[in-house]
Amino acid sequence: MSSGISLTSSTRSSLLSLQSAASAQGTISERLSTGKKVNSAIDNAVSFFTASSLSGRATTLSDLLDNMSNGVQTIQAASKGLDGMKKLVEQMQATVKQARQDTTYDSTDATTIAATKKVRDNLKTQFLDLAKQMDNLSKDSGYNGVNLLNADELQITFNERTGTAKNDMKVALYAADGTTKEAVNATKLGIVASATGGTYTAVTGSGDDFTDNAGLDKLSDLLTTALTSIQTKASSLGSNLTVVQTRQDFTKQLINVLKTGSDNLVNADMNEEAANFTALQTRQSIAQQTLSLANQQQQGILQLLR
Template identity: 45%
Template sequence: MRDITLSAAVRQNLLTLQSTADLMSGVQNKLATGMKVNSALDNPNSFFTASGLNSRAGDLSTLLDDMGQSLQTIKAADKGIQTITDLVETAKAKANQALQTQSQYERKTYAAQYNALLEQIEDVAKDSSYKGKNLLAGDGNDLTTIFNEDATSKLTIEAVDYTDTALSTGLNLSDLAEGEGATSSLQLQGGKTVITLQDAGGSALNTSSTLSDSTLISTTQSLSFVNDTATNPAVLSGGVSSTASVQDLVDGLNAIAGVRAEFDNGTGELTIYSDEDFYIGGNGSATTSFAGTLVDATAFSSTTDALIDSGSFAVGDTLTLTDGNGYELGTFEVEADSTVDDLENFINDFNGVSANFDDGSGRITITSETDLSLTSDNTDFNSSGFTADTDGIVIEAISDSGFATDTNINRVIDRLNTSLSNLRSQASEFGTNLSTVEIRQDFTKTLINTLQEGAGLLTLADTNEEGANLLALQTRQQLASTSLSFASQADQTVLSLF
């Protein structure tokens, strides 16, 4: 090629065409890539500055993803606190319901429901995690959110522990004692005998008659009340002389615990009921029975046995069931036809109380989930060994529920109010942290856009400008081609000489 000689004009036009082609190639590359700086060769300063800006934008984009995950973790904890707050408010409502009733059984029921709510609170706290991080689960769950690429700007959110409601650093709400009941029993036994008091003419005595008017008692005789259950029968306190009236005898018998006497003026029949073996002794003797008057007391053996066959019950007696708070469950009035079954059913009618009659021992076993007493307006009720039991049947529960007293309930309500205050404060703190992360997230998005925009200003091509450049270069190329053609024609004029 070096043996070929081109004229100066042709060579100049050829170089112009080559230069234009190079320029067109560069412009076409800028239009194709959209970049005016594609490598350090294009513009080292702009290229490396833009690379730094883009690298920082990339680092912040990674942190932006982490911020989004932190937001979700905080939101999960916030939803958990909202639910826990609702449950604590429900627990407070249960405490207020317990405060509005004096029934120990109802309070015991509310205590059990309260404990169930505390269990749900713990479950909600355990379930408030996001990707293994739980801000309501205490130690090891603190959340750190980094806002810049060198980790010098960050936010650390400390976790609280609500997975155990009893923690003093958490909700400070302990399970309540639900109470444990106890059992007692009532012995049902008795017997009766009937003595007919008549005068010598066969007429029935009345309550105002003198005892010696009876054919059974002489004018020199006195009567004693005798306990026949002892090995050596003992004379009980009291007694009457032959000069006393029939009413005096009736009153004396009724003064003995567990003994009841009724006299019929029409028939002269004296009916004696007793919870224990008992008889009337003659002339103050504990060994001489008056007219064979022995009351043989035996255990009731059937639910159909009449209650009034015992000295502990009389028609019109009122039995009352009361719990430890003095709350009256109900009353039962003894009638002439009231049976063991009626008494058993009365006790079984109430929640938390049950009765079971044993026909072998004649005992009614009463089980109560709370403190309970079964009393009667008859002082002979539940008497034993001729000793009156004015307290009746008393059941002291092994343990009371945590809502047993107003003081206990008010103490729980105070704790619930404190817990609600702490929950609202913690919710506010999480809300502030949530807003902080969201604000920093928005800022980071804006900063990334600014960095990318700045890098673009350094490296992005102006397509309008480059399009105009390409059009100008195409025009230049056409003109250079025409000029080259003219130069070649001038060289060809020598051919005309041949």
């Protein structure tokens, strides 16, 4: 036959206080070690899953931010290429102007005409070399496998959604129709007639031999048009770059908002938790003293019975 052990009210109260303090101390220790007041759904299901959702979106947007960064660099690479091509066209204009200023072709002297033709032939060679450099520069203006000056298209995604809610942007350089993607080079700009096999031919009837003054005048006009086209394309890229950089800055700020919101839901106040930990230690010490006093009372009764 077994008999139950009965504890006094003060002893039981002290034991419960110690157990409660030990449990609370374990919880606070976990918070101090992890820095979070919500470590699992058991702690607070609503806060835990809401914070997880916010953190997940922040992570996804961080990945998209990398794509935006690559997009910015791709546009800037193309923009730098257009800047270089603009300078080359300006040099070509100077070459044509230099050839046109030589009026010795009006002479009837065969020797003078021959000398002038030699000078213009050299200028023509310089002109076509500059056209070749324009094409080389265009081919080298890519970034990470995408070259907008080579009729490539760049797609940049701004949000994590799909379907009609997806927000993205396509960047490309188009022909005059506004829909056909077009490369930017000497041929497309109308500066040379062709560039087959690395051999460049000037526009037929527009200074093909650089001895035709009327042809040089027409070529000068074509260079002016080409320069305007380059500036228009550069302006278009600049506008696209502004949009991407604006979305890039917005995404960075949004990621910060999402992370802050997530932290507010689950992060612990370390100062408060440290103060609670100290208070629990004091409470635990008092409970131990109380339990010791309660046991001393019972031991006193035992001494009387002896």
